[in-house]
Amino acid sequence: MHLHFNSFDAVQLKQTIMDKEKQSVKLDELSIRFSGDSGDGMQLSGTLFSEASALFGNSVSTFPDYPSEIRAPQGTIGGVSGFQLQIGSKKVNTPGDYCDVLVAMNPAALKTNAKWLKVGATIIVDSDSFNEKGYQRANYSTDDPIKELKLEDYKVIFAPISTLTKESLKETDLDNKSIARSKNMFALGMVYYMFERPLNFTEHFFEEKFKTKPRVIDANKKVLRDGYNYASNIQAIANTYHIPPAKNMKKGLYRTISGNVATAWGLIAASEKSKLPLFCGSYPITPATDILIELANRKDLGVKTLQVEDEIAGICTAIGASYAGNLAVTTTSGPGLSLKTEAIGLAVMTELPLVIVDVQRGGPSTGLPTKTEQSDLMQALFGRNGEAPVAVVAASTSSNCFDWAFNAAKIALEHMTPVILLTDGYLANGSEPWLIPSMKDYPEIKPPYVPEGTNPYYPYERDPERLARRWAIPGQKGFEHRVGGLEKDFIKGSVSHDPMNHQKMVDIREAKIERIKEFIPLQEVYGDQEGELLVVGWGGTYGHLLTAVQELREQNKSISLCHFNYIKPLPKNTHDIFKRFKKILVCELNLGQLANYLRMRLQEFNYLQYNKVQGLPFTVVELKEKFNQILEGK
Template sequence: MVAMNPASLKSNLKWAKKGGIIIVDIDTFTDDTIQKAGYTNNPLEDDSLSSYILVKAPMTTMTVEAVKDIFTDKKSAERSRNMFALGMIFYIFSKDLTHTDAYLEKKFKKKPDVVAANKAVVRAGYNFCENTDVLQAEKAKVEQAEMPKGKYRNITGNIATAWGLLAAAEKANLPLFLGSYPITPATDILIELAKHKSLGARVFQAEDEIAGICSAIGASFAGAMACTSTSGPGLSLKSEAIGLAVMTELPLVIVDVQRGGPSTGLPTKTEQSDLYQALFGRNGEAPCIVIAASSSANSFYYAFEAARLSLEHMTPTILLTDGYLGNGSQLFRIPKMSELPTINPPFATPNDPTYLPYKRNPETLVREWAIPGMEGLRHRIGGLEKLDGKGSVSTDNANHQLMVNNRAEKVQKVADRLPDQKVLGDEDADLLVVGWGGTEGALKLAVEELREEGKKALKGFEKKIEDEKCAGKCKNINFITLIKQGKPADVISETAEEEGADQIIIGKSGKHGLEKLLLGSTAERVVRKAKVSVSVVP
């Protein structure tokens, strides 16, 4: 950990592991700054950091000295102070400085003084460690990772999502259309796709969320691979139109880059709080495919998969990412198009005398996609309930139940196409840790730490709701998995009673968990309704 001042040390010390290295700029530890940070004594002198390897470096002084021939004023000179710390880090990990030199020359090619100053300071930090031997015992060499050959780029989750949609459109041989309204933190998807008109991407910045998704539905009816991007509040506004896409059974990808809520909530903070909205947030029974990316880089593959599932199953698909994934960056190997599967939308055959708008494939329950202009296939669609097969308006009770069942079963069949669960840990684990979305990294680290402590744990990361292979590996646990229509609390409580479950384990809502259950929350309703034991965890 590098602490540039007492306040930085105070706020970040909780993240440092015992025995770890803490580097501080002693020039900033004055009586005034120490007091402002909330310390009563100088933490560098009172043995409170004795559990760590403490390195005290005069970063500010040595930075100013290193650039005295480049910058004469102190303020300009001190701007490169972070590069001194970087030089020390490079020494610890035995890293060459040539790559940093090349980066600085490219980044600041029009500012030679800035290039020279940063080069000088990073070497000053490196030389400080080398000349004083202060970190010689801690010096380590990290070998180059073995990685598959290919072209690599540092990529954010939002850009990866945009590229995944572009790749899917190409593999489906369809034009890409994005109808969207700018919203934090999803706007970069719209911006990125707008750069790729040469690849067939068409981007429409609408006046509001509803116009954005409705334009995408129109593009889907016209034969495009249609998408819309948003965040939590926008997903709420789009809910009626998502129901229209469910009713018309048109392919549509809805990307929800989640943020803190409710309402406008926390636009710049990440949260995985839109799951129930994605699953159940529409009037009537309007099932959608819902999948979630788990890293910035694999947002590419999840976006591709969302498009593939939507196009091949003729139904809206919601892709959940979040602000952490969307704005975070990660090394990404750009796949060759030949490595990606072909996408095969169920197009109708022109002049097919047996064509009906809602005639279904008996195995998948997917209807055919008739594009305007296909000879002999003129038809109408809309938001009113359809007569099975013919697609005309119907208010018949039995037909409505049949169509509700068909739409739900069609989505449920999609689970058969998804890959098996990937698990990490002990085959005979006593503890199963299950998660989804951007929590994968934290859960993986937690399982690894538990195993280091001698505890047996198994991590399963949910890619599909009904996969119980990893759960079956845990001792004395039988898991009940289900995909049902209805409110979550009712579904959980009733299924537990029907299946004879011994216990229900459910998590609290909220970013950090709550000391008390919110009245009306799913967890609270399960506790109130369930007839078996309920454990509520943060």
């Protein structure tokens, strides 16, 4: 179905008449994808729509999809930027596999995203960009993209968005470039009308962002409203759609939060609960940079940040800050974690608390900087010279990056060890509503300081419960001691080359990490506690795995989910869980790293694998298909 509208005069009926003819259709959930060139403002459009929906009361899950090139040639496939979100009247755990509505600002965006459309989806395109030049840049073989992409059965609305934006803002004093950049707001206004979103939330955003530029505020408001009114006046949009506020969400104060911002705030919370200053030494790297930026913006909370010249300098400054008595953090992604490995070994040898945040991306090497993957697990577990054990934990949703940053800091400080916190690009850039917690609900963090008056002081004398050495901060009289990368005497901390001492220290460092399992919660299982199939996952795959398992359980399938956040050490009831299921399927966005780790730790079980390494999250559809195959014995 092709629907063309070339001006505000294309439709003769008045809005009041149209509104009477149109019906509001109630939906439980809906997925929308905004897509265009990286300069078309699709990320902002998606963010504003998701925030308006969250403030309206919907559950929201988002998936920004950036091109790997900073600025590919305009109109090409390589430069397409997307933002998908799902909103619902009940808890949604994913941004949706496929979209109900696609906004495509050029032919390349349509071509890239055609495969992600639900059957019968609505497509809104900027018809001004659908011309011979646009088709050539996107490598179409014909001048009929609808036929070429086999979209004849979809509802395609060709709206001259660029032209109408110019018409809307012709009376303003904005330059042509600024006017052209405003077309995303016209498209957003159309989508707001379709889904009955209020405009006031976004208009307030304009007022805050451009508070010193009233003309820009007025221009953005006008083009947003004109897009809204245009959609209300065209027959192509026969109905509007209403997604009621979610009813099953806990009461409280919410805000939309991304994984990177949640990580930063979780670290700040740990700083407050430990009564230690927070220091972050980092080198900018995609997709982790926003953590450093957010921390740098919180000088008002006493946060200290240092942007350094490379990854090695970043972690070394953090180790120095830890030695000086700070909650020390360094942030990175896979390539940077590789460069930090020797310094992580130094932190292991000196037994200083340190949080290393690894926001995983597609690899190896530079790989796919803006795409998601879970391929750093083995590097986190074993990627250092010598026997250099560290604790490894993983966040599982964008919002619980807050909790896992807090937990990582708590483990590091109370057990005197480096901790690697694994997130990924999907969690880092995605966002969802976050129930703002009360800090009184979080436990105090109590590092094992050397008691005042201790005499004599031995640097490697340990807490018998945790095996953590006592922490002496420089400047404390009588607690002077050596640190460094050479092996230390197991009590006095002086340099030691004794073979038996080395054996003892290696054993103690490993035992200290394993002892952490005595201080963490037992692993939980979603669903029946025994049965046919146990799905095992970790990290950012949680939302998709949970949704797939939930939907199959609604069909009375014998399937449960065990999703790990504590990876080294594993929770102490892991073996007891596994033995209660006939089959275990480990699902990961890598070639089987957790499965291989489980084979090392719990060898008596047979681990089936389902792996995907495409720079994309799982889809619920493909997971359900795989789960059904195993349940049916195929």
